[in-house]
Amino acid sequence: MKFFIDTAELAEIEDFAATGLLDGVTTNPSLIHKAGGNFFETIERICQIVPGPVSAEVTATKADSMIEEGKRLASIAPNIAVKVPLTWDGLKACRVLSQAGTMVNVTLCFSAAQALLAAKAGATFISPFVGRLDDIGQDGMALIDEIVTIYANYPGTLETDILVASIRDPIHLVEAAKLGADVATLPPAVLRKLVRHPLTDKGLDAFLADWEKTGQSILS
Numbered sequence: 001m002k003f004f005i006d007t008a009e010l011a012e013i014e015d016f017a018a019t020g021l022l023d024g025v026t027t028n029p030s031l032i033h034k035a036g037g038n039f040f041e042t043i044e045r046i047c048q049i050v051p052g053p054v055s056a057e058v059t060a061t062k063a064d065s066m067i068e069e070g071k072r073l074a075s076i077a078p079n080i081a082v083k084v085p086l087t088w089d090g091l092k093a094c095r096v097l098s099q100a101g102t103m104v105n106v107t108l109c110f111s112a113a114q115a116l117l118a119a120k121a122g123a124t125f126i127s128p129f130v131g132r133l134d135d136i137g138q139d140g141m142a143l144i145d146e147i148v149t150i151y152a153n154y155p156g157t158l159e160t161d162i163l164v165a166s167i168r169d170p171i172h173l174v175e176a177a178k179l180g181a182d183v184a185t186l187p188p189a190v191l192r193k194l195v196r197h198p199l200t201d202k203g204l205d206a207f208l209a210d211w212e213k214t215g216q217s218i219l220s
Contacts, residue, residue: 001177004053004163004185008035008042012188013049024052026105026127026165026185028083029059040076047077053125055105057083058093066093074102081105081124086114091121098122105163112146119151119160125183130176131166140166141175148180170194 002023005016008031016022025046032042047054056076058069070082070093081103084090094104098121105125106118110133118126128147130140144164151158161182167173170193173184 001181002052002183003191004055004183005191006031006165006185006187008032008037008046009188010035010037010042010045010049013046016188016191017049021191022050022052024054024081024183024185025050026055026083026163028055028057043073043080044076047079051079053081053103053105054079055081055083055107055125057107061085061087061089063089063092063096066090067096070097070102070104071100079103083107083127086118091117094118094121094123098124107165110143112143112150115147115160115162116150116158119158123160125161125163127163127165127185129166130164130172131168133166134168141172141179144176144179144181152180 004024006026008027043056056073058066060066074080083105084093085108098104103124106123107127109128115126133140163183164176164181
């Protein structure tokens with residue numbers, strides 16, 4: 001499974017990129033505004049830090065305008081994935097942009113039928129929002145299971161990667177990986193939680209306490 005980080009905070013992206021764990025980034029205008037940077041400069045800098053796909057979202061709602069915005073975003077760097085909403089116009093824009101060789105991330109997916117349409121339109125990524133489904137009493141991971149099953153029925157035909165979004169906790173990530181999703185995009189706080197376990201902390205504390213008693217140093 002590939003790990004994307006869902007943020008526009010450059011310091012966070014640089015920190016995670018240094019671990020070698022980061023395969024891409026997802027952004028949107030809200031995240032970039034929250035980070036406080038210039039829209040285009042921020043996206044360009046992220047693309048320099050991370051060689052993998054960087055999702056940058058259009059703001060238009062009509063197909064023609066989405067396509068023009070998508071072309072402008074794609075011109076920033078070769079690793080841009082233009083993010084479009086899963087609407088009728090979004091699917092039209094996806095088709096045009098993908099046929100022109102641009103990666104497209106179709107976002108705001110909440111049903112398996114929508115995911116099938118996005119794949120047919122040529123989406124590079126489909127972004128089902130599992131946390132938001134959980135919020136309204138539906139099973140977000142059940143949607144991932146459905147999409148994985150449908151796409152697997154058509155190898156060589158439906159080439160869209162399943163990018164699990166709206167991940168709220170490590171359990172979402174583990175379940176998505178077990179189901180065979182291709183990518184997970186996580187907020188920095190959730191990604192940091194993955195490394196933590198109380199037994200790891202306890203074991204490290206015991207080791208350090210024993211080492212301190214020796215009065216020795218590896219570097220001296």
